[in-house]
Amino acid sequence: MLEEKIVEISEKRVQPNLPYLPISTIWLISFGFLGVQMAFSLQSSNMGRIFQTIGADPTTLGFFFILPPLAGLVVQPLVGYFSDRTWMPRLGRRIPYLLIGAIVAVIVMCLLPNAGSFGFSAVAAMTFGAITILFMDVSSNVAMQPFKMMVGDMVNEEQKGFAYSIQSFLSNSGAVLACIFPFVLTVLGVSNSAPKGVVPQSVVISFYVGAVVLIVCSLFTILKVKEYSPAEFAAYHGIADEATKENVNVFKLLRNAPKVFWTVTLVQFFCWMGFQYLWTYGTGAVAENVWYTNQPSSSGYQAAGNWFGILSAVQSVAAVIWSLVLSRVANNKRKPAYAFSLLLGGIGFGSVFFIHNQWALIASFILIGIAWAAMMTFPFTMLTNALSGKNMGTYLGLFNGSICLPQIIASCLSFALFPIIGSSMPGMILISGILLVTGAVSVSIIKETYTK
Secondary structure (H helix, E strand, O other), X not given: OHHHHHHHHHHHXXXXXXOOOOHHHHHHHXXXXXXXXXXXXXXXXXXXXXXXXXXXXXXXXXXHOOHHHHHXXXXXXXXXXXXXXXXXXXXXXXXXXXXXXXXXXXXHHHHHHXXXXXXXXXXXXXXXXXXXXXHHHHHHHXXXXXXXXXHHHHOOHHHHHHHHXXXXXXXXXXXXXXXXXXXXXXXXXXXXXXXXXXXXXXXXXXXXXXXXXXXXXXXXXXXXXXXXXXXXXHHHHOOOHHHHHOOOOHHHHHHOOOXXXXXXXXXXXXXXXXXXXXXXXXXXXXXXXXXXXXXXXXXXXXXXXXXXXXXXXXXXXXXXXXXXXXXXXXXXXXXXXXXXXXXXXXXXXXXHOOOOOOOOHHHHHHHHHHHHHHHHHHHHHHHHHOOOOOOHHHHHHHXXXXXXXXHHHHHHHHHHHHHHOOOOXXXXXXXXXXXXXXXXXXXXXXOOOOOO
8 A cells, every 4th residue: 555655656757645643653763862962962961171171272273173073064964965866774774873973973082082091292282182072073063964864854843943943942951961071970989080181070970871871772763763764755845766876966056055054054154153262162261251260280280171061061951951942832922932932042141251250150151041942943944944855965965064163163263363352262152152142143045945
């Protein structure tokens, strides 16, 4: 019966509705995202702390933050392109890449926080750390992209906004766990200090726990989700089965990309530049404004590192709650909700520059979390609604450039911006606020479209 329906739909070459999926299936499609985002959040919330601890000069800190988005810029389009053309009977189309990425990510997560513990010189330790970061981001990107693609592959337009909200919820739940671990371990008696050039055990053990969570959560998706077969996929998306095997010209795809691809990319440009500066200078900004120190070896700086982790957890909790709110936003209200969320985030970033009380910063990071939830929900919903199933993975991989390129540009600009503003880390967070407000204004140019 199913085969007859597939043949009939394929012959008509019209896009049928993708089936309604049980809520449990939508959760399982994205469950591994919790583990992957925990890995990313451990990295983003601790990278500045790790590299400054092992000897990096704050004026060159931006160099280390170029590597992760550079890896994503190259890897995610490749994962999209090749997974569009992959089919393994037992594993499916996207899941083989998830499995490989998760295994490699677990290995490098155990290596990164130990960069200063192998007896290397400061230069060698930073080189080892930079190479490890590169491999961690390659593997994490390989593991992360399949979750976004499976939503595009399997979830209908009506449920898609909900599905990406669930991804945002799980993503931020993983981020909460990642951010509070160093603080909680310190409270439990694990050392939060170490010899000069060595990363504290509170951070090292947090990475080990993150590695375990990553592999366990990924296994839930790998073992419980069954992707559509090539025939089912082609039928549900109204394309020929052979279309999923065609070689495509990436530049031609970009030329033919729907307008929403480019307009959302402009909004993304400002937003991701802003968050790149938060990850690069956040710990230092808190240390300078609250603990009045910029010395990584000082107890005040390490306390600021733990508090930045707590603030990042607050951001993630706010994003979790706000993503549930956004899941109920009607289709015709998406743009106002997107712009409003980014505006609140810009206010949150800007306030960090003026606040010198650690508890008052909680309000700032709640607002930042609201913007983060919108960034995790709306762009992919708007884009995938405008795409047919043909080349879905490749387009999503290319769209990742709207995340990676702004981060690379932000890091390169930091070499000039940071000295210009007097090497002020709080000043860099103020620039983030200006960028988020600009992104909020840019939402007005987006015009949503839907595939036919």
